[in-house]
Structures are given as structure tokens and as C-alpha cells.
Amino acid sequence: MNMTSLTLQDKMFSELREKKIFDLARSYAYNYVDQIRQMDVFPASEKLADLSIFDEELPEVTCDARKVIAQLNTYGAPATPAQTGGRYFGFVNGGVLPVALATKWMTDFWDQCAGLYLTSPINAKLEEVCEKWLVELFKLPASTVAGFVSGTSLANLCGLGAARYRLLKNQGWDINQQGLQGSPELKIIAHKGIHGSIIKALALLGFGRENVLWVDADNQGRIIAEAVPELDDQTLLILQAGNVNTGAFDPFNMICQKAREAGAWVHIDGAFGLWAQASSTLLHLTDGLEHASSWAVDGHKTLNTPYDSGVILCRDKDALIRAMQATGDYLMMADRREPLLYTPEMSKRARAFELWAVLKYLGKEGVDELVTSLHQKAVSLSDKLKARNFRIHNEVVFNQVLVSFDNPNQTNDALSRIQQSGECWCGGTTWNDEPAIRISICSWATTEQDIDRTVNLFQEIRKSIAEQ
Ligand SMILES: *Cc1c(COP(=O)(O)O)cnc(C)c1O
Numbered sequence: 366m367n368m369t370s371l372t373l374q375d376k377m378f379s380e381l382r383e384k385k386i387f388d389l390a391r392s393y394a395y396n397y398v399d400q401i402r403q404m405d406v407f408p409a410s411e412k413l414a415d416l417s418i419f420d421e422e423l424p425e426v427t428c429d430a431r432k433v434i435a436q437l438n439t440y441g442a443p444a445t446p447a448q449t450g451g452r453y454f455g456f457v458n459g460g461v462l463p464v465a466l467a468t469k470w471m472t473d474f475w476d477q478c479a480g481l482y483l484t485s486p487i488n489a490k491l492e493e494v495c496e497k498w499l500v501e502l503f504k505l506p507a508s509t510v511a512g513f514v515s516g517t518s519l520a521n522l523c524g525l526g527a528a529r530y531r532l533l534k535n536q537g538w539d540i541n542q543q544g545l546q547g548s549p550e551l552k553i554i555a556h557k558g559i560h561g562s563i564i565k566a567l568a569l570l571g572f573g574r575e576n577v578l579w580v581d582a583d584n585q586g587r588i589i590a591e592a593v594p595e596l597d598d599q600t601l602l603i604l605q606a607g608n609v610n611t612g613a614f615d616p617f618n619m620i621c622q623k624a625r626e627a628g629a630w631v632h633i634d635g636a637f638g639l640w641a642q643a644s645s646t647l648l649h650l651t652d653g654l655e656h657a658s659s660w661a662v663d664g665h666k667t668l669n670t671p672y673d674s675g676v677i678l679c680r681d682k683d684a685l686i687r688a689m690q691a692t693g694d695y696l697m698m699a700d701r702r703e704p705l706l707y708t709p710e711m712s713k714r715a716r717a718f719e720l721w722a723v724l725k726y727l728g729k730e731g732v733d734e735l736v737t738s739l740h741q742k743a744v745s746l747s748d749k750l751k752a753r754n755f756r757i758h759n760e761v762v763f764n765q766v767l768v769s770f771d772n773p774n775q776t777n778d779a780l781s782r783i784q785q786s787g788e789c790w791c792g793g794t795t796w797n798d799e800p801a802i803r804i805s806i807c808s809w810a811t812t813e814q815d816i817d818r819t820v821n822l823f824q825e826i827r828k829s830i831a832e833q
Contacts, residue, residue, distance in 0.1 A: 460808030607638020
């Protein structure tokens with residue numbers, strides 16, 4: 366190596382010292398935020414075509430870090446759906462609160478490994494605080510513990526894993542030692558309105574789809590309580606707070622207490638809907654939910670934390686911990702929190718930072734206001750669409766609105782026009798055998814003006830379809 370040229374290490378030290386790349390990243394990011402409301406809500410096809418710039422050979426040599434960041438900004442930023450802008454209604458994606466972004470930026474410089482107390486005492490502390498606050502917000506039993514995972518898909522896996530451990534253990538079978546082969550049979554009950562991530566989790570846990578007793582759901586995607594089979598202490602029953610199409614909630618009060626008395630394990634997928642339990646206005650939707658055994662919820666949807674934030678809440682600490690790690694029993698004895706005990710991962714991002722920041726910032730009142738306002742905007746959108754004779758398929762109990770145009774062909778045509786409009790973005794689905802447009806109000810940044818612009822767009826599209 367040439368002594369006069371900088372080594373790679375020297376180069377990186379100077380990048381850190383001079384901070385030019387961070388200034389650059391900051392100015393790009395600010396620029397993005399400042400134009401978010403003007404940009405196309407879904408990138409135009411030229412912007413997507415420009416992504417071919419990334420089809421290059423792996424570089425032979427090191428380059429200037431500014432070049433890397435500039436390329437990502439120039440071609441990456443314009444190819445992003447404008448998810449934080451207020452008119453992105455796809456899936457149930459959620460926006461991001463400013464305080465969470467600032468926290469993420471600052472703590473990224475810490476690069477903490479959140480697996481153990483020793484690798485990040487501050488993360489372990491904030492996990493403890495978030496656990497306590499979430500149990501309080503959701504009004505869950507005092508014994509409830511929390512594991513911080515990437516999202517509800519993984520939280521569901523953890524909850525169902527804890528259920529599998531406990532239900533088998535109750536019958537004298539240790540799944541960690543003896544495995545699934547030859548184990549006592551469990552009665553697994555789910556319903557037809559359940560989310561795909563539950564099916565995924567059941568498959569990963571070795572329960573095939575055919576071993577599930579599938580209960581019918583009603584026309585809103587709620588389990589039909591009367592159709593639930595007999596529950597016993599070998600039963601795992603999976604319920605849902607917030608159907609991904611309609612936003613509907615299962616009738617927990619009719620089922621959960623009975624299940625508890627029978628010794629069954631109830632897991633509730635509350636990815637975006639569990640937050641109703643933290644509101645003052647929507648509690649009727651979640652009545653009885655506290656009698657379940659485990660709950661999965663996202664930070665990155667309704668609460669608007671950045672991505673990679675899900676939580677498993679479990680009233681049976683021992684079951685969750687045993688299910689997550691078969692060895693290292695000595696760790697359980699530690700009186701301080703060891704984050705990896707509650708999740709499948711060891712090394713992981715310190716997700717508690719942003720979750721803590723958002724909860725601290727909003728407080729109970731702010732969470733209530735956020736959740737309530739998402740609901741109110743969904744109702745307003747639905748009312749305004751109804752007033753213009755669009756068909757709304759669902760009872761708008763939470764934040765989801767399912768709408769159709771005058772016939773199935775028009776709905777399909779309209780959906781693709783909406784998606785190409787740049788004005789807003791909605792996903793599509795099939796509801797009761799009919800195509801429907803799915804609108805999810807889940808960003809704090811959506812305003813009444815955004816709702817009006819959306820309604821106007823729908824109206825214009827209907828007109829142009831009729832005229833063609
Ligand atoms: C989004 C969602 C999931 C999956 O959560 P991820 O955070 O995407 O892993 C599960 N269930 C429901 C009801 C959802 O809306």
C-alpha cells in the first residue's frame with residue numbers, strides 16, 4: 366500500500382470527522398420531507414424505469430461516500446411511494462411521527478445491539494418502560510410481558526409458539542425436548558377472516574392448514590361466535606382485532622372469558638386494531654380482549670413509529686420465554702431484563718428507542734387523539750363517498766373503508782386509474798366475491814383536505830369512465 370495515499374480506515378475517520386456526508390444526507394432528507402405533499406403518491410413509470418441505474422457490476426474499488434448517498438437520493442427517493450404524505454392509503458402502512466424520526470436518527474449513531482442488557486443497558490431499560498406502558502395502555506393483566514420484534518408477523522409467531530409450549534406442557538409434553546413428532550394433538554381454531562400472517566406462523570410451527578378448524582366469519586370478517594366449537598385446555602383459538610379489509614373486530618367478550626374458563630389459549634392478532642383499546646372512543650370494539658393469553662401488535666402501523674416495530678404481549682411469561690429459547694436457562698434467573706429471552710432473535714435493532722419516544726411524546730391523551738382521529742377521518746371519507754353514491758361495503762368501525770364503483774369492471778378500471786394518478790394510492794381486494802378498493806387511513810398526516818381531494822379524484826374518475 367502506498368504510504369502517501371489514505372488507507373480505507375483513514376478515509377472513514379475523516380468522513381466521521383468532517384461530517385459532510387451527514388450534512389448531505391440531512392439536506393436530501395429535508396428536501397424530501399418538504400416536497401412530500403407535492404410528489405406523486407406512487408412513482409411515475411419513468412422513475413421506476415430509472416432504477417435500472419442500480420443494475421451495475423459490483424464495484425472493483427472504493428469510491429467517495431458522497432457519490433453513494435447522492436445516487437440513492439437521486440434515483441431512490443423519486444421511486445418511493447409517498448407514504449408519509451397523507452394520501453397514501455395502501456395496505457395498513459402508517460406514517461411516521463417526527464419525534465420518532467428524530468429519535469431514530471440520533472440513536473442510529475449509537476448502533477446498539479439490543480440482544481442483552483450488557484450490549485445495550487439503555488435499550489433494556491426502555492424495553493422495560495415500554496412493556497409497562499403498553500400493558501397499562503392496553504389494560505392487560507399485570508403479569509403480561511412484552512417482546513420487541515420486527516412486526517406482527519413475528520409477534521404472531523411468538524404468541525402461537527408460547528401457546529404451543531404451554532398447551533403441550535400442560536399435557537406433560539415438553540416441545541423443546543420432545544419435539545412435535547408424536548406430541549399430543551392440539552385443537553387449533555381460527556376463522557376465515559384471519560390474516561395471512563397467522564397461516565404463515567401456524568405453518569412455521571408445524572401445524573398444517575388442514576389441522577385447523579376453520580370457523581365461518583360474517584360479512585364483515587368477524588368470527589361467528591355461535592359457530593366456535595367446544596373449547597378445552599388443549600385448544601388454541603386465534604382471534605383478530607382489526608380485519609385487514611374491513612377493520613372489523615371479533616366479538617371478544619362473547620368468547621374470551623369462556624375460553625379462559627375452559628383453559629384454552631386465545632391469541633389475538635391486533636396488528637393495527639389493538640390500539641382501539643388505548644382510545645377513549647373505540648373501547649366498545651375491544652371489550653373482553655383482556656381475557657386472552659397473548660396479543661400481537663404493531664408500532665409501525667397505527668402508532669406511526671418507523672418500520673420494524675412489532676410487539677408480542679403475553680400474560681404467561683414463562684411460556685413465552687421457554688418458547689423463544691430452549692437452552693440457557695441460567696439467563697432466566699437474571700433479575701435484569703435480557704431482551705433476547707422474549708424474541709426469536711439474538712442480535713437485533715433497538716426498537717424500543719422509537720417506541721418509547723412516541724409513547725413519551727404522545728402520552729395517553731395523544732395516543733387516544735391519534736387513534737380516534739384516524740377513525741374519524743375514515744368515517745368522514747366514507748360519508749363523503751356515500752353522499753356521492755359510491756358503495757361502501759363495510760361498517761367503518763375503525764380506519765378501513767372498502768368502496769366500489771358502479772360495477773365490478775368499473776371498480777377494476779377505477780383502481781388502476783387511481784393507482785396511476787399520483788394523487789392518492791389505494792390497494793384492491795375482493796370482498797364478498799366482488800372487487801373492491803381498500804382505503805386505509807393510518808397516517809397522522811392525513812388531513813380533511815386530503816380526504817376531499819381523494820373524494821374528488823374518485824368522482825372525476827367515475828366521470829371519465831362514463832364518458833369513454
Ligand atoms: C399487517 C398485519 C399483520 C402483519 O404485520 P407485519 O407488521 O406486516 O408483520 C398481521 N395481521 C394483521 C391484521 C395485519 O394488518
